[in-house]
Amino acid sequence: MEKINIKETDTTPIVVLDKENGIFKFEGKTLPENVSVFYQPIIDWFTEYIKDPNPETVIDLKLEYINTASSKALFSLFLKLEEIAKKGLDIKIKWYYADDDEDMKDVGEEYEDVIKIPFEHIEFEAED
Amino acid sequence: MSNNFIDFVFKFFTNLRDNNISLVYDGEINHNVIRAFTDLTNNELELKEEPNHIKKKVFNVMVESLQNISKHAECIDYDNQKYGRGILLISESDTSYNVTTGNVIKSDSIKRISENIDIINSKNKEELRELFKTRLSTGRLSEKGGAGLGFIDIAKKSGNKLEYHFEKISEAYYFFILNSQIAKKSNYGKN
Numbered sequence: 267m268e269k270i271n272i273k274e275t276d277t278t279p280i281v282v283l284d285k286e287n288g289i290f291k292f293e294g295k296t297l298p299e300n301v302s303v304f305y306q307p308i309i310d311w312f313t314e315y316i317k318d319p320n321p322e323t324v325i326d327l328k329l330e331y332i333n334t335a336s337s338k339a340l341f342s343l344f345l346k347l348e349e350i351a352k353k354g355l356d357i358k359i360k361w362y363y364a365d366d367d368e369d370m371k372d373v374g375e376e377y378e379d380v381i382k383i384p385f386e387h388i389e390f391e392a393e394d
Numbered sequence: 395m396s397n398n399f400i401d402f403v404f405k406f407f408t409n410l411r412d413n414n415i416s417l418v419y420d421g422e423i424n425h426n427v428i429r430a431f432t433d434l435t436n437n438e439l440e441l442k443e444e445p446n447h448i449k450k451k452v453f454n455v456m457v458e459s460l461q462n463i464s465k466h467a468e469c470i471d472y473d474n475q476k477y478g479r480g481i482l483l484i485s486e487s488d489t490s491y492n493v494t495t496g497n498v499i500k501s502d503s504i505k506r507i508s509e510n511i512d513i514i515n516s517k518n519k520e521e522l523r524e525l526f527k528t529r530l531s532t533g534r535l536s537e538k539g540g541a542g543l544g545f546i547d548i549a550k551k552s553g554n555k556l557e558y559h560f561e562k563i564s565e566a567y568y569f570f571i572l573n574s575q576i577a578k579k580s581n582y583g584k585n
Contacts, residue, residue: 331453
């Protein structure tokens with residue numbers, strides 16, 4: 267499968283989707299001007315991926331800021347990923363949050379409550 | 395310059411100073427405007443040595459308030475405008491930072507907006523999280539990219555009730571003012 271490698275901007279995160287090497291990573295801020303334009307190719311990529319997923323899929327999410335329109339797009343993406351869990355394959359979301367960012371910790375817990383995918387919540391030390 | 399105009403400019407300046415208003419804007423609210431103002435405000439908070447989580451909260455509240463206007467404000471005097479217009483004020487009191495926005499709405503939106511905010515204001519922190527989760531998992535992205543989550547997010551992140559007011563412009567249009575307060579470092583958790 268073709269890799270996705272999106273560079274970070276001040277309103278969109280780094281996105282690396284690499285089936286071959288098992289890397290699925292989102293990192294940075296997400297408040298794109300147009301949420302569908304940014305997320306549709308990513309959702310399309312996973313639609314393809316789900317047809318023949320790896321035995322284990324670990325999604326790393328290290329997001330610093332999520333606007334509400336993006337939180338909706340991420341929800342759609344997670345729903346898509348539930349299909350992998352339904353196939354009985356291993357899938358996990360690693361949710362990273364800075365130790366001084368309780369709001370981001372909360373967001374991870376809220377997603378875990380509404381998505382049927384195992385979450386691992388990982389605190390990291392905030393840079394100052 | 396006429397004396398009246400000079401007088402107006404000087405009064406405008408002293409008014410801003412007296413009310414601790416650090417930013418005023420009136421115009422189109424588009425993506426670049428939102429980026430510029432959140433950057434500017436972030437830099438100011440940095441100078442005041444506010445911690446990251448306060449800066450993030452102010453950033454958050456600004457983005458959601460401004461994106462609401464960008465997507466939903468009505469334009470009375472401007473035809474064919476892609477983005478909504480509105481005003482933005484950033485000010486501070488001894489205890490909080492205030493993000494105030496104002497924009498024109500149609501009269502028939504008043505009921506929907508005020509009911510939505512009143513529901514949000516009636517909820518405690520835990521109930522807000524539940525409401526957020528429900529709307530996240532059941533609502534759909536609207537045509538304009540709104541998720542119906544903006545006001546809930548502002549309430550969650552600010553930790554305060556949303557203050558609002560509708561001022562009549564004409565039978566058809568009202569001016570909608572929204573004010574959100576984010577507690578300063580020294581006062582955080584006291585409200």
